[in-house]
Amino acid sequence: MLINKLVAMAILSVVIAFQAITVQAEDQTSGSIENLLEMNRNIEGEFRQVTYDEKGKQLQVSEGIFLLAKPNQFVWDSVTPFAQRIISDGKTITVWDVDLEQATKKPLSGTVGNSPAALLGQPASEVLPHYNVAKLGDEKFRLEPKGEQDLFQHLTLSFRKKVISAMSILDSLEQTTVIEFKNVETHDGVAKENFALDLPDNVDVIVEGQ
Numbered sequence: 001m002l003i004n005k006l007v008a009m010a011i012l013s014v015v016i017a018f019q020a021i022t023v024q025a026e027d028q029t030s031g032s033i034e035n036l037l038e039m040n041r042n043i044e045g046e047f048r049q050v051t052y053d054e055k056g057k058q059l060q061v062s063e064g065i066f067l068l069a070k071p072n073q074f075v076w077d078s079v080t081p082f083a084q085r086i087i088s089d090g091k092t093i094t095v096w097d098v099d100l101e102q103a104t105k106k107p108l109s110g111t112v113g114n115s116p117a118a119l120l121g122q123p124a125s126e127v128l129p130h131y132n133v134a135k136l137g138d139e140k141f142r143l144e145p146k147g148e149q150d151l152f153q154h155l156t157l158s159f160r161k162k163v164i165s166a167m168s169i170l171d172s173l174e175q176t177t178v179i180e181f182k183n184v185e186t187h188d189g190v191a192k193e194n195f196a197l198d199l200p201d202n203v204d205v206i207v208e209g210q
Contacts (some may be wrong), residue, residue: 062081
């Protein structure tokens with residue numbers, strides 16, 4: 001179960017990359033990654049996600065589909081090996097573990113600290129100064145939080161021909177999550193109903209942040 005929770009945290013980190021850093025940057029490096037991320041905010045496709053422990057041992061592999069849309073709306077559906085849905089309607093994030101019949105809801109805003117979830121709920125102009133951005137290649141960047149109490153140590157973003165292709169996240173437990181994206185397509189916007197989630201009556205719902 002701990003792995004599933006860590007995977008959910010990693011997914012929120014993914015949304016940082018797509019949704020958060022989209023306003024004025026302080027330097028040329030941040031500006032270039034800002035442009036790439038802005039181009040990848042309205043997209044959909046497939047993903048393959050692998051989590052490794054601190055010694056490089058594979059802990060979990062998952063695959064699924066995703067949908068992102070401005071502002072701060074997303075669906076992240078893990079199909080294998082366990083069904084899990086992470087959905088944001090722009091105001092609330094819901095993490096639904098289908099097999100466990102359990103869901104957690106939390107507001108986008110009101111999250112304290114410089115965690116991935118906080119990046120979703122705060123203006124990027126206020127959040128970006130908390131991160132050091134390094135350019136590792138023509139279309140590869142590393143984001144490292146300046147704070148000491150964050151959910152991840154750093155994340156690396158890779159693009160191919162201006163389209164997101166991969167992400168690697170090193171979390172605070174020294175575990176690494178590598179996400180590969182494929183069949184990524186852009187869209188001009190989708191109906192809000194795509195980000196609405198009606199949970200079955202048998203699901204135990206935990207509400208945080210109230």
